[in-house]
Amino acid sequence: MNDMRLTEKVVTETAKITARGVQVHYGTNHALKDVDVDILDKTVTAFIGPSGCGKSTFLRCLNRMNDTVASARVTGRIEMDGQDIYDPRVDPVQLRAKVGMVFQKPNPFPKSIYDNVAYGPKIHGLARGKAELDEIVETSLKKAALWNEVKDRLAAPGTGLSGGQQQRLCIARAVATSPEVLLMDEPCSALDPIATAQVEELIDELRAQFSVVIVTHSMQQAARVSQRTAFFHLGHLVEYGETGHIFTNPTDPRTEAYITGRIG
Amino acid sequence: MSLGLLLLLLLALGALGFLAGRQRALAAVRGDARDLHSLPGYYGQTVALFATVPALLLCLVWLVVQPAIVERSISALILPEDITAGSSLVLVMSDVRRIAEGMDALAVAGAASEGEIAALVGQPDALKERLAQTGVALAAPILPHIAEAAQVWRAQTALGGQIMAAAVLALAVAGFLLALWRIAPEFRARNVVERFVRVLLVAASSVAILTTIGIIFSLVFESWHFFQLYPARDFFLSLTWAPKFGGGSDLGLWPLLWGTLYVSFIALLVAVPIGLMAAIYLSEYASPAVRAVAKPAIEVLAGIPSIVYGLFALMTVGPFLRDWFAQPLGLGDSSSSVMTAGVVMGIMLIPYVSSLSDDIINAVPQSLRDGSYGLGATQSETIRQVVFPAALPGIVGAILMAASRAIGETMIVVLGAGAAAKLDLNPFEAMTTVTVKIVSQLTGDTEFASPETLVAFALGLTLFVFTLGLNILALYIVRKYREQYE
Incomplete structure (x- = not known):
């Protein structure tokens, strides 16, 4: 963390991820323009903004998921713990084990609940035996606040759970590889209010272990769960700062217009 | 007029x-x-x-x-x-x-x-x-x-x-x-035209269904005649096939059924791995440009008439297998063999397996792949552990469809496997199948009242019941798979 530019940018605790001058093109479409952000460790950061503003695109840069899109081109510099994640020496597959991701629509694999959670640890060889794997599955499910609901039916298919349970299963699945950062792309948009409340509570608990980045369309949700908020508009990062500050006293007129409901 | x-x-x-x-x-x-x-x-x-x-x-x-x-x-x-x-x-x-x-x-x-x-x-x-x-x-x-x-x-x-x-x-x-x-x-002229269109469409589908029913009835009717002349027990249980056009024939089903199943088994052994791997390459690895060329190219195989495959078996594959495998291994010296017919039929079935499997693999939601990549899995891990299991029921359906085609195939077997009805394990022996014998029992000047001719209908019915069963199983499995994502 001895990057000189960092100090002039934000005055805070440790930055987990620093992004400088990040640009993304999908073919001829310039989706993200010159974004600079520091994601703090053990903090929930919310990305808000109208649809198509680039917030999900930026999120997908952080674990190089954009690599799987053939037309995407990412430039600029993104560092995690001082290491450039777009460096040719970095294996994107390894990176994604450290930067977990939860998607908009719950996407459990068509396997048992147990196998869904054990998937990551198995492919990365994290467990040294059946007992250890059982333990990882149990802790992950506990962290995702799902253990009590499914402990008696770990062999049942993950697709048979309710929407909210499925999403928590996906969170448990991501947590099981012990990531350092957890990216969540509108994790509650397919859930009912009760399931949403459970997931939000969970996000707040997860903050104790790693930094969480959440993309959301709900400004109430951003205000409830995050400590820091970034507002994106038309591919630009318009404003980034403490959540309370952004919502009560935005500096940029566009941010104010968005949070008061006049744009977006 | x-x-x-x-x-x-x-x-x-x-x-x-x-x-x-x-x-x-x-x-x-x-x-x-x-x-x-x-x-x-x-x-x-x-x-x-x-x-x-x-x-x-x-x-x-x-x-x-x-x-x-x-x-x-x-x-x-x-x-x-x-x-x-x-x-x-x-x-x-x-x-x-x-x-x-x-x-x-x-x-x-x-x-x-x-x-x-x-x-x-x-x-x-x-x-x-x-x-x-x-x-x-x-x-x-x-x-x-x-x-x-x-x-x-x-x-x-x-x-x-x-x-x-x-x-x-x-x-x-x-x-x-x-x-x-x-x-x-x-x-309301629009509604009248609409009703006419509907009746037309119903009529078209009825033609297809009624024809099927008609075919089944004619098969059952003629088979009934056959079983009046020849005991069903001998047909289903005898291990010898020796028709004599003077009477006193042995018309046991088993040598023919064995040949059919053996040839189909070898065909699937060839078609399933190659077809599946081709499908996985096409749906998961190939760039859109490669896919646009490779997919139609593979499907061209499906457009080749089976008699042409038969010629290929007779002229190329048969002699090759005899000279390079059967004779050196001391397994026989016939260029017509179960192996020849099976291999060539397998090649014919590759596009069926690959094309159907490709569609099924493509139907696996992208979100599952994303989920797996997001956990740090590589492409082949994702395919083996997430995509393939998710697509498996559909792929099994595709394989069963290919199998029912293999069972019904005739021309390749006539030219590739020979016409000798035998029960043998050696894949380099000439054998024959149910379809080939149906043809040979009905060709030539024969009377339509002898068991030697009517046996063709009983064989046809057996074959029909077999493939119908396979198709129903395939449809059932495919439908079950569809429900998973709906």
Whole structure:
């Protein structure tokens, strides 16, 4: 963390991820323009903004998921713990084990609940035996606040759970590889209010272990769960700062217009 | 009036109906189409449909029913003494029909006037000669009574044709006028056309279903005949296949069924791994440009006629397998073998497996792949552990469909595997399959009443039950798989 530019940018605790001058093109479409952000460790950061503003695109840069899109081109510099994640020496597959991701629509694999959670640890060889794997599955499910609901039916298919349970299963699945950062792309948009409340509570608990980045369309949700908020508009990062500050006293007129409901 | 002219008239009436209906609808609202319930074209279509469809149906029914009625009335004219020894009513009737057709041909060619033909009826030998000149050769001498029956036949058929033409045209005109009379601005022509379309579609699917039912019935009926002549127990349990066209044959199913299953098994052994891997490459790894070229290229294999594959088996694969595998390994020296047919059939099945599997793998939601990549899995880990298990039921369905095709395949086996019915484990031996034996039992001059011929139907039925079972299983599995993502 001895990057000189960092100090002039934000005055805070440790930055987990620093992004400088990040640009993304999908073919001829310039989706993200010159974004600079520091994601703090053990903090929930919310990305808000109208649809198509680039917030999900930026999120997908952080674990190089954009690599799987053939037309995407990412430039600029993104560092995690001082290491450039777009460096040719970095294996994107390894990176994604450290930067977990939860998607908009719950996407459990068509396997048992147990196998869904054990998937990551198995492919990365994290467990040294059946007992250890059982333990990882149990802790992950506990962290995702799902253990009590499914402990008696770990062999049942993950697709048979309710929407909210499925999403928590996906969170448990991501947590099981012990990531350092957890990216969540509108994790509650397919859930009912009760399931949403459970997931939000969970996000707040997860903050104790790693930094969480959440993309959301709900400004109430951003205000409830995050400590820091970034507002994106038309591919630009318009404003980034403490959540309370952004919502009560935005500096940029566009941010104010968005949070008061006049744009977006 | 000839049938062609009648149909042409009907079409003309339909076209006229379209124009008249359209015109009348527009006239009813003084040219402002917005006041009509439907677009003007629908009124035209309604009149055209009313004019042509009932008339065509009548025509169709008439064409089916009339010959049956004429045949019955002529049969009544045939006296017992007209049926000579060794003949039967059916054969005599077919003679009557041929003589009548010959007389028609004479009349049409202008070789004889109606008067001359009537005169010829009294002189059977002269009649036979004249008929032979027009290409209708009859073996037995013509009896005068039979020639008269043929004459009656002609008269009745001609009369029937005239009545039909009149009835059909009358119905067409009636439909035309009725539809035209009903046209009013509030007449729901659009809905009428809609109903017609629906009936048409129902009719089309019924044809397919009824044909299937007809095929099954004919198979069951003939198989029933076979089992009257040959004990079912021997057919299903005997291990020997040795048909003798003098009687006393052994017609055991097992050597043929074994050959079928063995060849199909080898074919699937070739087609499934290659087809599946090709499908995985195409759906997961290939760039859109490669896919656009490679997918149609593989599907070209499906367009090659199976007889061409058979030639390939006979000329290339068979000798190759014999020279490089069977003879060096001491397993036989026949170029026709189960292996040859199986390998070539496998190549033929590759596009079935790959194309169906490719569609099924593509149907696995992208979100599952994203989920797996997001956990740090590589592409092949994702395919093996997430995509493939998710697609498995569908892939099994695809394989079963390929299997039922392999079981029904004939040409490749005829040319590749030989015709010897045996129960053997050696894949380099010549063997044969159910389909090949069906062909060989039915070709040549054979009587349709011996068990040696009728066995073909029992074999066909067995095969049908087999593939039907496989297809039902495949459909069931595929459907179950579809429900998973809905």
